[in-house]
Amino acid sequence: MKHAPADLLDRLRRAARQEQFLEVVSAEEATRRFRAALDLRPLPAERLGLAASLGRVVAETVTAAADAPPFDRSSVDGFALRAADAAMASEAAPVRLRLNAELLACGVAPGIEVAPGTVTAIATGGVIPRGADAVAMIEWTELDDAPDGPVVVLKRAVGPGQFIGFAGSDIARGEALLRAGTVVTSREIGMLAAAGLAEVPVVRRPRVAVISTGDELVPPGAPLPPGGITDSNAAILCAAVAENGGEPVPMGIFRDDEAVLEAAVREALDRADLVVMSGGTSKGAGDVSHRILSRLGAPGVIVHGVALKPGKPLCLAAVGQVPLVVLPGFPTSAVFTFHEFVVPVIRALAGLPPREETQVAATLAVRTPSELGRTEYVMVSLAEAPEGGLHAFPLGKGSGSVTAFSQADGFFAIPALDAGAEAAAQVSVRLIGKAARPPDLVIIGSHCIGLDAVLDALAARGLRARTLAVGSLGGLAAAKRGECDLAPAHLLDPGSSTYNTPFLAPGLRLVPGWRRLQGVVFRPGDARFEGLDGREAVRRAAPDPACLLVNRNAGSGTRMLLDGLLGGVRPAGYANQPKSHNAVAAAVAQGRADWGVAIASVARAYGLGFLPLADEVYDFFLPEARASRPAVEAFLDALRSAPVRDRLSALGFVPAG
Ligand SMILES: Nc1nc2c(c(=O)[nH]1)N[C@H]1C(S)=C(S)[C@@H](COP(=O)(O)OP(=O)(O)OC[C@H]3O[C@@H](n4cnc5c(N)ncnc54)[C@H](O)[C@@H]3O)O[C@H]1N2
Numbered sequence: 001m002k003h004a005p006a007d008l009l010d011r012l013r014r015a016a017r018q019e020q021f022l023e024v025v026s027a028e029e030a031t032r033r034f035r036a037a038l039d040l041r042p043l044p045a046e047r048l049g050l051a052a053s054l055g056r057v058v059a060e061t062v063t064a065a066a067d068a069p070p071f072d073r074s075s076v077d078g079f080a081l082r083a084a085d086a087a088m089a090s091e092a093a094p095v096r097l098r099l100n101a102e103l104l105a106c107g108v109a110p111g112i113e114v115a116p117g118t119v120t121a122i123a124t125g126g127v128i129p130r131g132a133d134a135v136a137m138i139e140w141t142e143l144d145d146a147p148d149g150p151v152v153v154l155k156r157a158v159g160p161g162q163f164i165g166f167a168g169s170d171i172a173r174g175e176a177l178l179r180a181g182t183v184v185t186s187r188e189i190g191m192l193a194a195a196g197l198a199e200v201p202v203v204r205r206p207r208v209a210v211i212s213t214g215d216e217l218v219p220p221g222a223p224l225p226p227g228g229i230t231d232s233n234a235a236i237l238c239a240a241v242a243e244n245g246g247e248p249v250p251m252g253i254f255r256d257d258e259a260v261l262e263a264a265v266r267e268a269l270d271r272a273d274l275v276v277m278s279g280g281t282s283k284g285a286g287d288v289s290h291r292i293l294s295r296l297g298a299p300g301v302i303v304h305g306v307a308l309k310p311g312k313p314l315c316l317a318a319v320g321q322v323p324l325v326v327l328p329g330f331p332t333s334a335v336f337t338f339h340e341f342v343v344p345v346i347r348a349l350a351g352l353p354p355r356e357e358t359q360v361a362a363t364l365a366v367r368t369p370s371e372l373g374r375t376e377y378v379m380v381s382l383a384e385a386p387e388g389g390l391h392a393f394p395l396g397k398g399s400g401s402v403t404a405f406s407q408a409d410g411f412f413a414i415p416a417l418d419a420g421a422e423a424a425a426q427v428s429v430r431l432i433g434k435a436a437r438p439p440d441l442v443i444i445g446s447h448c449i450g451l452d453a454v455l456d457a458l459a460a461r462g463l464r465a466r467t468l469a470v471g472s473l474g475g476l477a478a479a480k481r482g483e484c485d486l487a488p489a490h491l492l493d494p495g496s497s498t499y500n501t502p503f504l505a506p507g508l509r510l511v512p513g514w515r516r517l518q519g520v521v522f523r524p525g526d527a528r529f530e531g532l533d534g535r536e537a538v539r540r541a542a543p544d545p546a547c548l549l550v551n552r553n554a555g556s557g558t559r560m561l562l563d564g565l566l567g568g569v570r571p572a573g574y575a576n577q578p579k580s581h582n583a584v585a586a587a588v589a590q591g592r593a594d595w596g597v598a599i600a601s602v603a604r605a606y607g608l609g610f611l612p613l614a615d616e617v618y619d620f621f622l623p624e625a626r627a628s629r630p631a632v633e634a635f636l637d638a639l640r641s642a643p644v645r646d647r648l649s650a651l652g653f654v655p656a657g
């Protein structure tokens with residue numbers, strides 16, 4: 001065995017000894033110290049044209065430059081007149097008034113004064129002429145061509161001011177139209193235009209530089225080299241900056257190299273009002289950001305280390321007045337701490353009020369352990385409980401997940417001094433984003449890509465399903481508790497060698513789904529497997545210490561199948577137990593293992609060799625109490641429909657029935 005070189009040992013020793021954090025403080029204390037060091041007044045104003053001002057924040061009171069309407073105008077088609085002339089008019093005693101020789105269409109400046117006993121024809125929107133103080137609707141009149149000129153015969157009384165819209169009655173010149181802090185929408189733009197304003201003073205958007213650090217990062221869409229990771233943090237952070245009134249300045253990806261990083265940070269400080277970095281805050285590399293920060297100027301690091309999860313390694317700093325935040329690299333940690341600590345700063349600089357927060361009460365569905373000493377925020381999905389109210393299901397994906405924050409409906413906190421929260425505990429869930437409409441259908445259990453064929457068909461009918469992949473047994477338990485509409489499962493009963501039916505419980509019905517072919521997966525060309533029968537391949541590979549297995553988690557249908565075939569043999573690699581077909585395929589494809597058991601469709605997706613072993617049956621447990629829900633009926637319809645069955649077949653599945 002090759003010995004580790006001295007420089008590697010050196011680095012590891014230093015990292016182990018290194019004081020990781022300045023001082024770990026509570027989230028509240030971190031916020032207090034950070035805010036105290038910053039100037040959180042809105043940035044100075046800039047003037048923008050109306051179209052460009054959409055979505056921006058009004059910087060100061062805007063007063064109307066003109067009246068609306070700008071003159072007294074008629075609100076009907078008819079005749080402008082003196083109300084005193086028309087006060088006594090009626091069907092029985094019509095009043096005769098002489099017609100003046102002009103027509104006041106829109107945009108026509110009146111030339112003739114309405115003298116007593118006369119009227120002037122006027123259109124809706126026409127300027128009320130001098131002398132007139134009311135308008136009679138044309139429907140109330142008749143024209144009479146008298147010898148001394150045309151006469152309007154008026155058959156209804158008219159009161160002073162009738163059908164006149166007075167100047168400034170809508171908007172008065174000099175009146176405050178918008179106040180500081182108003183977000184400009186199409187409605188504000190309409191008022192500004194009507195009030196004679198072509199420009200509006202808005203708060204300059206804070207420019208937020210976003211830097212990603214890590215040798216492993218590549219931009220979204222670029223091919224991944226071995227060990228490579230897609231830089232998702234920059235994309236989500238830039239978008240969240242824009243959502244909160246800032247202007248993202250994407251700086252790109254930088255290597256974990258002090259000189260390179262320092263140059264990038266200096267450029268970011270020049271270009272931006274706020275700098276957000278992600279990655280390299282914990283052991284080892286965190287040192288780099290620290291050393292750089294210490295050279296950039298006071299006040300430097302304000303907080304490094306916060307007693308919360310996700311987000312412990314958060315670093316809050318400032319250089320002069322420019323806040324600089326180093327977020328943890330883990331995507332959930334990065335975006336969670338960004339929303340907690342950075343968004344309020346961006347919104348303050350942008351002149352926006354703090355984000356509105358909505359809390360809802362929910363019942364925790366499963367016991368959730370937590371690390372002592374840190375306030376833990378648990379991302380949850382919400383689903384309507386059968387007995388009313390909401391159930392909260394922890395996503396259980398951890399800080400490294402890129403989807404936990406994006407897919408969660410909200411989160412609740414487990415206090416630092418608690419080791420966890422018990423099942424059925426009442427929790428207060430803070431909603432993320434828009435108040436989530438509860439899904440129409442809750443599906444908890446084993447996930448299969450075939451399920452997407454059914455759910456796509458439901459989506460086309462406007463029905464939204466929430467799926468929680470907790471494995472077959474977890475789904476069955478949820479179905480027994482009535483927490484879901486459907487629990488997809490592929491549970492093999494070793495005694496009877498049948499799937500799912502033996503696990504039925506009172507109150508549950510089994511809906512047949514589809515069969516999927518399971519088999520041994522291996523890298524194409526591996527002579528130890530190529531051309532063998534599946535069972536023969538297992539028999540030969542199992543005792544070979546050089547042939548590494550990637551196993552599956554206990555409780556999974558695949559594991560039961562494999563254990564049955566192994567008959568007590570424990571191949572090398574048996575302890576490696578990931579939770580999905582994809583993880584098995586990836587381990588084999590990338591050479592961390594040589595064989596495993598997975599379904600055919602996944603083997604195909606990873607370009608692996610496949611030796612069939614057995615048909616696995618994927619069905620749905622359905623709580624009887626939920627069977628008549630419209631969304632459940634729609635699911636069952638879709639499952640049996642020809643297009644869904646065709647798609648399932650194309651994916652390599654065999655639909656039941
Ligand atoms: N020995 C210890 N290890 C770790 C500790 C600890 O206290 N002691 N803390 C853990 C905690 S908590 C967190 S959170 C993470 C944070 O680590 P870093 O901030 O140093 O982040 P990296 O090591 O650079 O990356 C972690 C992880 O995230 C991925 N990453 C990084 N940047 C991006 C990006 N822009 N987009 C997507 N993914 C990204 C990176 O590839 C790593 O997988 O540390 C624990 N470790």
Ligand code: MOO
Nearest residue numbers: 310311312333399
């Ligand atoms: O604080 Mo880290 O974000 O726990 O995973």
